[in-house]
Amino acid sequence: MALPESKPARFPQPGDHIYCRRKNGLYDHHGIYVGDDMVIHLQGKAKKLGPLPACHKCGDKRVENGEIAKVCINCFLQGETVQIYDYGVPFSEFENRKRGTCSVLRSKPPHEVISAATGFLEGNGFGPYNMIFNNCEHFAMYCKTGKADSHQIEMNFVAVCVCM
Numbered sequence: 001m002a003l004p005e006s007k008p009a010r011f012p013q014p015g016d017h018i019y020c021r022r023k024n025g026l027y028d029h030h031g032i033y034v035g036d037d038m039v040i041h042l043q044g045k046a047k048k049l050g051p052l053p054a055c056h057k058c059g060d061k062r063v064e065n066g067e068i069a070k071v072c073i074n075c076f077l078q079g080e081t082v083q084i085y086d087y088g089v090p091f092s093e094f095e096n097r098k099r100g101t102c103s104v105l106r107s108k109p110p111h112e113v114i115s116a117a118t119g120f121l122e123g124n125g126f127g128p129y130n131m132i133f134n135n136c137e138h139f140a141m142y143c144k145t146g147k148a149d150s151h152q153i154e155m156n157f158v159a160v161c162v163c164m
Helices: 074-078 092-096 110-122 136-145 151-163
Strands: 017-020 027-035 040-041 063-065 068-072
Touching: 017 074, 017 136, 027 074, 027 110, 027 136, 040 074, 040 110, 040 136, 063 110, 068 110, 074 092, 110 136, 136 151
Parallel strands: none
Antiparallel strands: 017 027, 027 040, 040 068, 063 068
16 A cells, blocks of 8 residues: 655645655655745756756746756656645654655744755755765755755665665
């Protein structure tokens, strides 16, 4: 039986931590919705190998600084459905949800979340992408809470360790 994800999707509000499926659900990609249909996210080096495809929506609002990018929500989603990461959920709900969709931690106010994400975009970035130790979920959770966690990776890492 599949674990539930976030509550039914609503259009994101500025400061929301959003995510969408990638590779047919193999993993989820995370970012911070900053308003004006734009998302700031951490991307791996593989995503930076060539110029981003032209987008009439992003246009001149698109920004890349190292591995941090600000793109329109359509470019972020790549045809997938937006989901909103929930914060401050009770532990009992957290335990019964799909990993990487919610946290028991409380979120900072939206203006602080947007300020953190924008600061990484305009500053020195969030550090080099690393799937295990510094990924897009770490980035989004840090912007929201000040703590860099990746629940989807932690769960997969525990599963691999238990199976070995």
